[in-house]
Amino acid sequence: MRLIKLATNMSVGLGALNEIGEVFRQSNAPNKLFLIMGPTTRKLSGDAVADRLTKEGYNVVTHVIEGGATFDNAEDVLRRVKESGAEGIVGVGGGSIIDIVKYVGFKLDLFTISIPTTLSSDAIASPFSVLWKEGKSHAVRTKSPNLVIGDYDVLMKEPHKFVAAGFGDMVAKYTALFDWRLAYWLGDEPYLDFAAQLAESILNLLLRRVKDVAAQNYIGIETLFYAEVMDGYLMELANTTRVAAGSEHLIAFAIEHVAGKGMHGEQVGLGTIISAYLQNRDWRMVRETLETVGAPTAADELGLSKEELIKALQIAHQMRNWYTILGDRGLSAGKAERLLRYTKIIS
DSSP: OOOOOOOOEEEEETTGGGGHHHHHHHTTOOSEEEEEEOHHHIIIIIHHHHHHHHHTTOEEEEEEOOSOSBHHHHHHHHHHHHHHTOSEEEEEESHHHHHHHHHHHHHHTOEEEEEESOOSSGGGSOSEEEEEETTEEEEEEOOOOSEEEEEHHHHTTSOHHHHHHHHHHHHTHHHHHHHHHHHHHHHOOOOOHHHHHHHHHHHHHHHHTHHHHHHTOHHHHHHHHHHHHHHHHHHHHHTSGGGTOSHHHHHHHHHHHHTOOSOHHHHHHHHHHHHHHHTTSOHHHHHHHHHHHTOOOSGGGGTOOHHHHHHHHHHGGGSSSOOOTTTTTOOOHHHHHHHHHHTTSOO
16 A cells, blocks of 8 residues: 655646735645745746745745755755744745755655746656756655645746746656556566556647647646646656656756756757657657757757767666666667767757
């Protein structure tokens, strides 16, 4: 038997942040809060959220994080939150900020609130945090937020590259679900067909609405937001990230490790094209869909060299102990280059 926790409240829609005080009260958020944000988010939304909460009678301590979602940053925030005596933690920002918030909330058993300002990844409601240490990413089991607030006024104004990256992270299901099923039959990994079927339905809806996502209109933002939130539920149901991540994510992690260029969702998009080719599936559809939404489909769009990508493909299978189409031996340099040329990622 396994206890499945799906108790995440959501407040979504145009101007959702205008009702933040009432939403916090209805969700029984504690009074003493520790709010973290990035330097850019601070100017756009972070300070405004902190001020609004203070006016609503909440005791708010703020902290600005420099750098990404690393174990060092997460442990530093954990120490600061402990010292503050906060009973709840709020993250205002993108996936890196929210991953740290979930980690600290889990470690200290705090009421955890996610307020995404971008939709660049599915971190906003998932029960896992991806944290980096010594050049390698680690998916850490944490907790889904108690409350997620999605203000479409904010999300519809985010730079389009974040929307395109978020779509790239979502289209990964096209290859991830294939890998997950493969891992069940050949790698003896746990598999939940119900979660896989739901994930495929979400993917198909996103593909049908790709032009709305590209236009960054209400329907597109709402669809992408709910798709990312649903990833959290699916991971909770399946008790694994495999419902949303497979070989394409291994390639993305390897690109980050080797070159550190591009956003996670952009890297995943390239990885999905490559993995779809290896799976003998419709990689051209993946490429065309990413082009429609404005996501990178070639190495030079992310400033990646041929050598960096070849190296990434050679080590991608080592990024996680997962059974995927990449196998357990990896690609040779020659085959990696051919694969990149076949998929038009390099010319």
